[in-house]
Amino acid sequence: MYDFNTLYEPNTVEEALALKKVHPEALLLAGGSDILIKLREGKLAGCDIISIYMLDELRGVSIQDNGELIIRPLTSFTGITMDPLIKQHVPVLGDAVDQIGGPQIRNIGTIGGNICNGVTSADSATTLKAYDAILELSSADGVRNLPYAEFNLGPGKVDLKPEEILTAIRIPKESWDQTCGHYIKYAKRKAMDIATLGCSVNVKLTKDKKHIERLRIAFGVAAPTPIRALTAEKAANGHAVDAHLLDIITANVEADVRPRTSWRASKEFRLHLVKELARRATVASIEKAGGTIHG
Amino acid sequence: MAKKAITCTVNGKKREYFIDVRESLLDMLRGNAGLDSVKHGCDVGECGACTVLINGLPFNSCIYLAIWADGKEIMTLEGLSDVKGTISDIQQAFIDEGAVQCGFCTPGFIMSSIPIINKENPSTREEIRRQISGNLCRCTGYEKIVDAIEKTQKKRIAEKKETV
Numbered sequence: 001m002y003d004f005n006t007l008y009e010p011n012t013v014e015e016a017l018a019l020k021k022v023h024p025e026a027l028l029l030a031g032g033s034d035i036l037i038k039l040r041e042g043k044l045a046g047c048d049i050i051s052i053y054m055l056d057e058l059r060g061v062s063i064q065d066n067g068e069l070i071i072r073p074l075t076s077f078t079g080i081t082m083d084p085l086i087k088q089h090v091p092v093l094g095d096a097v098d099q100i101g102g103p104q105i106r107n108i109g110t111i112g113g114n115i116c117n118g119v120t121s122a123d124s125a126t127t128l129k130a131y132d133a134i135l136e137l138s139s140a141d142g143v144r145n146l147p148y149a150e151f152n153l154g155p156g157k158v159d160l161k162p163e164e165i166l167t168a169i170r171i172p173k174e175s176w177d178q179t180c181g182h183y184i185k186y187a188k189r190k191a192m193d194i195a196t197l198g199c200s201v202n203v204k205l206t207k208d209k210k211h212i213e214r215l216r217i218a219f220g221v222a223a224p225t226p227i228r229a230l231t232a233e234k235a236a237n238g239h240a241v242d243a244h245l246l247d248i249i250t251a252n253v254e255a256d257v258r259p260r261t262s263w264r265a266s267k268e269f270r271l272h273l274v275k276e277l278a279r280r281a282t283v284a285s286i287e288k289a290g291g292t293i294h295g
Numbered sequence: 296m297a298k299k300a301i302t303c304t305v306n307g308k309k310r311e312y313f314i315d316v317r318e319s320l321l322d323m324l325r326g327n328a329g330l331d332s333v334k335h336g337c338d339v340g341e342c343g344a345c346t347v348l349i350n351g352l353p354f355n356s357c358i359y360l361a362i363w364a365d366g367k368e369i370m371t372l373e374g375l376s377d378v379k380g381t382i383s384d385i386q387q388a389f390i391d392e393g394a395v396q397c398g399f400c401t402p403g404f405i406m407s408s409i410p411i412i413n414k415e416n417p418s419t420r421e422e423i424r425r426q427i428s429g430n431l432c433r434c435t436g437y438e439k440i441v442d443a444i445e446k447t448q449k450k451r452i453a454e455k456k457e458t459v
Contacts (some may be wrong), residue, residue: 002360007297009362029360036319036358037339053363080351101405102429104355191428192341212422240321 002039008050013057013138019050021140025160026050026237030074030113033105033200055204058112058167061085067173073166077124078103080111090171092181096127096200099185112166114149116161118225120157125152125226126200129184132175136168137161145170152225179204179214182284184277188264196265199277203285205241209292212239215282217249222257222274223262231255232278241291249282250275301365303310305330306374312361320356320364321345324371328398332402334371343430347371353407353429370409372402384450385412388443404430408424408444420445 008026010016020026026048029035038044052058058074061083071080077097080086086094097114100106100123114124115135133148135187137160139251151158160166175251181202187193198220204213215236217229232252259270286293297316302309305328312327316457322334324347333356336344340358340416347356348370376385385405388394395401404427411418417428432440 001315001317001322002319007362032358032360033340036360040339051360051362053360054365101340102343103426104353104429105340106348107352107354108340108359132400191425209400 002036003044003045004039004049006048007265008048009013010050010052013052013165013167015057016050016052017138017140017163020165021163023048023050028052028116028165028232029075030116031103031108031110033109034113034117037202054164057223063089067177069171069173069176071111071169071171073116073169074110076110077101077109077114079246080124081106089176090127090181091200092183092200093124093127093131096123096183096185097233099183099187105192111169115148115169116160116166116283118152118154118159120155120223120225121194121198121221122226123183123185123195123198123220126198126218126220127181128169129170129226129228130200130202130216131171131179132216134170134172135166136170137164138166138167139163142232143167150226155224165275177204178289180285180288182281182288184281184284186273186277188238195221197259197270197273197277199281201278201281201285203282203289203291205286205289205291209240209290212236212241212245215249215285217253217278217282219257219274219278221258222270224258227256228255229253229278233263236282241286242294246279246282246293261290298341299362301362301363303366304368306370307323312440313362316360316362318361320347320349320354320361320369323361323364324369330371330373334399334402336399336403341431342398342400342403343427344403346406346430350405351410353410355429367407370406372405375405385409385443386451388447389440392439392443392446394435394443395436396438400430400432400434404440406431411444412448413426414448415452415455416446417448417452423448 029051029131050060057071062070072257081094083100111124114122135146179202185195186197188241202219220226232249235248261267302311324330334344336342338353338357345356346353
């Protein structure tokens with residue numbers, strides 16, 4: 001028995017938004033792999049719950065005529081990994097969420113829940129940040145589209161108003177087209193563990209594959225929220241695909257991170273991982289994009 | 296507290312349960328359905344002892360609201376035996392390979408192994424380990440469990456080839 005008070009079960013997104021307007025303090029329950037566990041720990045005793053898990057209209061991946069990918073927030077991690085559109089256009093996202101928990105957790109956990117929790121270690125967050133995802137936040141009064149870059153306000157805090165529900169994650173075509181990415185999760189165990197550090201890199205090469213047209217790097221657990229390494233990205237853009245590029249990235253990648261010491265790892269070790277994982281994920285991304293690192 | 300009637304298929308039979316909305320699927324399967332193979336372990340989705348199949352995929356029933364089971368197909372270890380109560384090949388393989396010691400984790404491991412043993416192509420031992428990575432065993436050291444799953448998968452693939 002879970003220790004919550006009232007359970008609301010909307011049948012449509014419209015009903016869910018109406019409920020959220022009347023009961024802004026009620027917690028939205030997606031897959032429950034965070035909230036139901038917190039309930040067990042007694043941290044949320046007596047709360048009210050709006051269960052949206054059964055709303056199939058918020059599940060699945062589709063593509064618009066203009067090439068924009070629409071990921072519905074209740075899509076499970078398994079659903080993301082197995083989805084043909086994700087496999088075709090953003091396979092790195094499928095790889096990243098395939099490293100979460102174990103099979104059972106990947107079947108219940110949702111991508112929307114992962115990012116709305118606002119934790120820095122969320123395995124989907126780094127890749128979505130690195131792809132400049134846009135979040136569609138709906139309320140009974142309307143819809144606002146917010147760049148994911150602006151969503152995280154602090155550890156566990158996101159710019160989701162009490163009456164709002166995340167209804168879509170959008171990745172514009174310009175963001176995934178001819179772009180190849182790689183995610184590395186560094187953790188103590190291969191399963192059932194959260195990242196000590198996560199790094200997602202993606203790269204778009206020039207037609208001759210000799211130069212970087214655009215490189216994006218994002219980290220998890222390198223700061224209180226998932227972040228982009230904009231200084232290193234700026235230094236890499238336009239650069240030739242060579243060994244010097246990797247030196248430039250490792251030299252600049254520390255500028256935007258603020259790792260801390262925790263029981264999992266020291267600040268110093270995390271800084272080492274920041275450089276090493278960025279380098280490795282860059283090499284892997286360039287190789288996936290058909291480039292060769294000379295020199 | 297609010298009560299609700301839900302209908303779902305459990306081990307191939309359509310059932311209706313009248314449940315408290317605060318119940319987990321684990322509570323419902325043990326308490327209302329009397330299916331005691333579903334073990335009450337960690338209660339927070341870490342040990343896998345309560346694993347059941349929902350529409351063919353493994354889930355931790357301890358972190359799943361019972362109301363979400365409405366309209367779904369649930370399979371527990373009890374559903375693997377035939378009408379006479381004869382156990383299935385995967386259960387027999389766990390016995391033959393010595394993959395059971397205290398036995399508490401066994402039903403969860405067997406339910407997690409169902410999608411693996413039904414695969415068309417043989418899995419590597421590494422792939423099998425990955426598929427059971429959401430289940431904990433404190434006795435066996437896992438080797439015998441992997442042996443049992445690998446053996447059953449090979450047997451089923453061979454049987455499929457014979458029938459083609």
